[in-house]
Amino acid sequence: MRTLAVLCQKGGTGKTTVAVHMAVAAWAGQRTVLMADLDPQRSSAEWRRMRSGPGPGLIESKPGALFVAQQAAERAGVDLMVLDTRPAGDTDTAEAIRAADLCLVALRPSFFDLKATQRMVEMTDAMNKPAIFLLNQASSRRGDREPPAVLETIDALRQRGLVLAPVGLRNRAAYQSAVAKGMTAGEYAPESAAAREISLLWTHMEQALWPARPVGHTPARFRRLPSAVMANVAAANAAAVGAAAE
Ligand SMILES: Nc1ncnc2c1ncn2[C@@H]1O[C@H](COP(=O)(O)OP(=O)(O)OP(=O)(O)O)[C@@H](O)[C@H]1O
Numbered sequence: 001m002r003t004l005a006v007l008c009q010k011g012g013t014g015k016t017t018v019a020v021h022m023a024v025a026a027w028a029g030q031r032t033v034l035m036a037d038l039d040p041q042r043s044s045a046e047w048r049r050m051r052s053g054p055g056p057g058l059i060e061s062k063p064g065a066l067f068v069a070q071q072a073a074e075r076a077g078v079d080l081m082v083l084d085t086r087p088a089g090d091t092d093t094a095e096a097i098r099a100a101d102l103c104l105v106a107l108r109p110s111f112f113d114l115k116a117t118q119r120m121v122e123m124t125d126a127m128n129k130p131a132i133f134l135l136n137q138a139s140s141r142r143g144d145r146e147p148p149a150v151l152e153t154i155d156a157l158r159q160r161g162l163v164l165a166p167v168g169l170r171n172r173a174a175y176q177s178a179v180a181k182g183m184t185a186g187e188y189a190p191e192s193a194a195a196r197e198i199s200l201l202w203t204h205m206e207q208a209l210w211p212a213r214p215v216g217h218t219p220a221r222f223r224r225l226p227s228a229v230m231a232n233v234a235a236a237n238a239a240a241v242g243a244a245a246e
């Protein structure tokens, strides 16, 4: 099992949007996927409730319960756990980073978001965890020209030697319309530019998560978590959440 943590201590950078899109992309690619919503705002849990069809499993968890939830998920045959994290202080963020095989840091092309990533760099470095930085809500090109804020942000990240996702996400209405229906941009508007950029992003993230996937390997034992298995994972998580609250 791999764990992908979507992070940024700054609020509103697109963590939940990116987390649900990565989870659904993996699930649509026949992986068994469990999201863990670690944010008390419960945005990804709300998204899952809005969703009418099948999709990734989701637990509402807490950073202190993650270890137990991960063990239960691993036993249940989950291929990928996606952590949607809160824009919060170091303790919660550190727990998510510790649990992660790979961190995806979402930021907008803005001075404040860029500043906020510095702490993410320090924390992922200190825990020796790989991190990929994803530019989200970037304004569109004017003709062939990238908006200056996008260029400046990319430049600043590169100068710090950070790894950028090879595709950023533009500011697109399709993301907002899709998540409001419990869907992804690819499901809501399959021909859209948003669908294309998410597909490219997932291809890259999948390679980063499973670097040398042997040809012919069939990863998913069962794509949907059977309800009894899901109940076990949820029960283990609930007990751990209860214990973490005490
Ligand atoms: N690429 C995008 N294009 C357009 N809107 C976007 C994009 N990414 C995110 N949004 C919108 O920006 C807002 C914040 O996104 P989201 O909730 O995913 O951020 P977040 O980092 O999870 O926020 P929080 O820190 O509160 O958890 C939402 O309204 C979302 O629909």
Ligand SMILES: [Mg+2]
Pocket: 015, 016, 017, 039, 043, 084, 085
């Ligand atoms: Mg969120």
